Structure formats: structure tokens, C-alpha cells
Amino acid sequence: MKKKIFCVAPMFKYTDRHCRYFHRLLTKNAFLYTEMISTQNILNKKFKLFKNKDKKKKVSLQIIGNNPENLAKCAHIAYKKKYNEININIGCPSPYMTKNNLGVSLMKHTKIITQALNKIYNSSPIPISIKTRTGFNNNNTYNFLKDFIHETSHNKLCKIFIIHARNAILNKNFSTKKNRTIPSLKYKYVYKLKKDFPHLKFIINGGINTILEIKKHFKKVDGVMMGRGIYKNPFLLNKIDFKIFHEKKKKRKEIIKKMSIYIEKEIQKKTSIKSIIRHMNGIFYNKKGSKKWKNKLNNINKKNKIINIKKHFKKIYFSCKN
Structure with a gap:
């Protein structure tokens, strides 16, 4: 049986290097992520990207952008800075992202994503993952999601998908906060993806709060991601390490x-x-x-x-x- 993956979600303005250092003290096994950083901020050096010093080698740099060339440049920087993966955000539903054709709105522009994946693949030997939603607005059927996965995983360019199992509502009057809890979750969509694409890795995200829920999802998919629940109660990481990965308890x-x-x-x-x-x-x-x-x-x-x-x-x- 393959070892399951547990991840702490990238959280804008929260999962900075200090947060990751703290979380790593609590867990040996969790895969950690930087906060979401725009390609422009990295390339224009508006964001100081520190070298990854995580000894567990389980840290991903999450970037957001819609220019394939810039996404590839940032992936190369991530590789040079010793990050263990590049994660492309195609899931953020904020009005700002929608207005600028970023985040989840990129789900309707798979050509941009595949171009970026090709450029990253050919320029840097770094694993690529995509964090996304089940869909957005009326593009919320399983077939829409399945087609998206099929196109972006073509030629094995991307093998890891983190799915927030919730449709995004792109509306200037619908806040990012509301998009974290509304509409209802579609875990079955993610389970079905794993059946239809057994060669890919799927990590499920959204509304997961307990170790019991984590264990339940592990039966259906490759991994589980939690965000705010961990930030609010960081010592839960220690319990996950103990109860799921059989590590020693920490005080x-x-x-x-x-x-x-x-x-x-x-x-x-x-x-x-x-x-x-x-x-x-x-x-x-x-x-x-x-x-x-x-x-x-x-x-x-x-x-x-x-x-x-x-x-x-x-x-x-x-x-x-x-």
C-alpha cells in the first residue's frame, strides 16, 4: 500500500516561512506550502523568496499567474531555491483574480495552462502540481472537471491535482470567504477522478476537520489537505503524525x-x-x-x-x- 499524503494548505498571508518552521516542528510527514505568490511579485522581487531549508524536503512553492513564460521562470527560481515542487493556483475565486483572468477563471483557458506546463517541464526538473476547484459558476458538471484533468495531465505534464471539492461562484458580490463554505462539497467528484485517472495523484481539500474524516478520504484518494483547521489548531499536526503516520508524540x-x-x-x-x-x-x-x-x-x-x-x-x- 502506497503511503498516503497529508498537506497543509497554502494560505495567503499566513503560511509564510515562520509558519512553516513552526508547523515542521509539529509534523515530520505533512507536505507544506508557501502562501500564494504572484509571478509578478517574484520576478519583480517585490516578494523576498527565501531559500527552502526544510530538511524533510516537503515544501511546495505556490504561484499564481497567467503568462506561461513567467510561470516557467518562477518554476526555475523555485528549483534553484530548493523547493520540492511548484504548485499552480487555478482555484482562487476572489473578484480580483476573476477580473484579471487568474485563479479559478483559468479553468476555461486550458491552452494557457498546458503551454505553461510544457515550458516548466522543459526548463526545470521540478514536480508540478495544480490546485483547483471542481468547477465554477455553471461549469460545474463532472464531465467539465474530467475534461479539465484530461487536458492538463496530457503527456504526464502534471501528475498531481489538489481538488477543493467545491464549485466556485464567480460574482463580484460573492466574497472569497463565502466561496470557502458555499456551495456544498462534491467529494464524490474527486473520488470518481481517482477511478477514471488511476495513474494520477489526487489530494482532496475542503471542509475536512477531523482525523476520522482524513482516514475516510484516504480510502478513496491519495491524499488530504487541510488549511484553516490546522492554523487554528496547529497541535492537530502532532496528532495526525501520531495516529496516521505512527510517529512519536511531542509535547x-x-x-x-x-x-x-x-x-x-x-x-x-x-x-x-x-x-x-x-x-x-x-x-x-x-x-x-x-x-x-x-x-x-x-x-x-x-x-x-x-x-x-x-x-x-x-x-x-x-x-x-x-
């Missing part, structure tokens, strides 16, 4: 200690403390002291001039436990 105390060492190193590089600790808010999720932990973390910033962050974190940790 919050040791994770916090390792993060304090990381923060001290980042402070020396003039990194804002706030930009790191915001990802740690949920480590006591649903536990005694959770609110106290959040309040104390939120009070920490550069003005605190904390020299020994390790000692400070230790004090907060024990005050929350008692």
Missing part, C-alpha cells in the same frame, strides 16, 4: 522551547517578533489557559525589548498550565 513544552530558540535567532536578523508569534496563537487550542496564552503572546512585540525570549516563553507556558 507543547518542547515545541515552545524550540520556537523560542528560533525567535532569538530571528531577532538578531531584525525580524519582527510579532510576525513569528502570531502563528503560535493556537497551540493551546481547546485547552485550559488558551485565552491567557493568546493574550500574553499578543502583548509581545519589539517594544518589549525581550533579551531572553526563552525564559519569557517558559514563564508564559507555566502560567497557562496552572
Whole structure:
């Protein structure tokens, strides 16, 4: 039996390098993603893309764009920066994306995608994946989705598909937030894709919150992706590693200690403390002291001039436990 894949979803303005460092302390097995970055921001150097230092070699750079040449250039940069995969976002339903013919609206322009896949394939030896939806607006039948997969996987250019099992509503009055919960999920579409394309890998996304649900999906597809549920409750990653991948359990105390060492190193590089600790808010999720932990973390910033962050974190940790 092939090993199943578990992924933490790319989240715009959230899954930055600090978030990924924190998540990696909690999981050995999860595949991690950068936040969504536009090709223009990478090529114009408006976004500082750091070299991937993840020792587990399970990090994908997610890009968004509609110019095949630029997408290929960014894939080459990803390869040079040691990312383990390039992920093309063809799923974002925001009004801005729709207006600029980006994200999920690209599902109707498969020629652009196949051109980009060809250019990436011929210029960089980096695996390619696509994150998309089951469809958009009235293009929401299984046959529409099946045709999309058939065209974009032609000649084995793309072998990995992450499917948010929900149709996107492209309407300026319909928010991105609403598109995360409306309309209803179509898990059966993704299950059917796996039957129709057994040679491809399918990772299911959308509305998944528990380990029980993860196990259920693993019976039908190759992998599962979770996003906001993990960000809200990051320690769930540790439970997934333990219950699904049979890794050793980790203690919050040791994770916090390792993060304090990381923060001290980042402070020396003039990194804002706030930009790191915001990802740690949920480590006591649903536990005694959770609110106290959040309040104390939120009070920490550069003005605190904390020299020994390790000692400070230790004090907060024990005050929350008692």
C-alpha cells in the first residue's frame, strides 16, 4: 500500500516561512506550502523568496499567474531555491483574480495552462502540481472537471491535482470567504477522478476537520489537505503524525522551547517578533489557559525589548498550565 499524503494548505498571508518552521516542528510527514505568490511579485522581487531549508524536503512553492513564460521562470527560481515542487493556483475565486483572468477563471483557458506546463517541464526538473476547484459558476458538471484533468495531465505534464471539492461562484458580490463554505462539497467528484485517472495523484481539500474524516478520504484518494483547521489548531499536526503516520508524540513544552530558540535567532536578523508569534496563537487550542496564552503572546512585540525570549516563553507556558 502506497503511503498516503497529508498537506497543509497554502494560505495567503499566513503560511509564510515562520509558519512553516513552526508547523515542521509539529509534523515530520505533512507536505507544506508557501502562501500564494504572484509571478509578478517574484520576478519583480517585490516578494523576498527565501531559500527552502526544510530538511524533510516537503515544501511546495505556490504561484499564481497567467503568462506561461513567467510561470516557467518562477518554476526555475523555485528549483534553484530548493523547493520540492511548484504548485499552480487555478482555484482562487476572489473578484480580483476573476477580473484579471487568474485563479479559478483559468479553468476555461486550458491552452494557457498546458503551454505553461510544457515550458516548466522543459526548463526545470521540478514536480508540478495544480490546485483547483471542481468547477465554477455553471461549469460545474463532472464531465467539465474530467475534461479539465484530461487536458492538463496530457503527456504526464502534471501528475498531481489538489481538488477543493467545491464549485466556485464567480460574482463580484460573492466574497472569497463565502466561496470557502458555499456551495456544498462534491467529494464524490474527486473520488470518481481517482477511478477514471488511476495513474494520477489526487489530494482532496475542503471542509475536512477531523482525523476520522482524513482516514475516510484516504480510502478513496491519495491524499488530504487541510488549511484553516490546522492554523487554528496547529497541535492537530502532532496528532495526525501520531495516529496516521505512527510517529512519536511531542509535547507543547518542547515545541515552545524550540520556537523560542528560533525567535532569538530571528531577532538578531531584525525580524519582527510579532510576525513569528502570531502563528503560535493556537497551540493551546481547546485547552485550559488558551485565552491567557493568546493574550500574553499578543502583548509581545519589539517594544518589549525581550533579551531572553526563552525564559519569557517558559514563564508564559507555566502560567497557562496552572
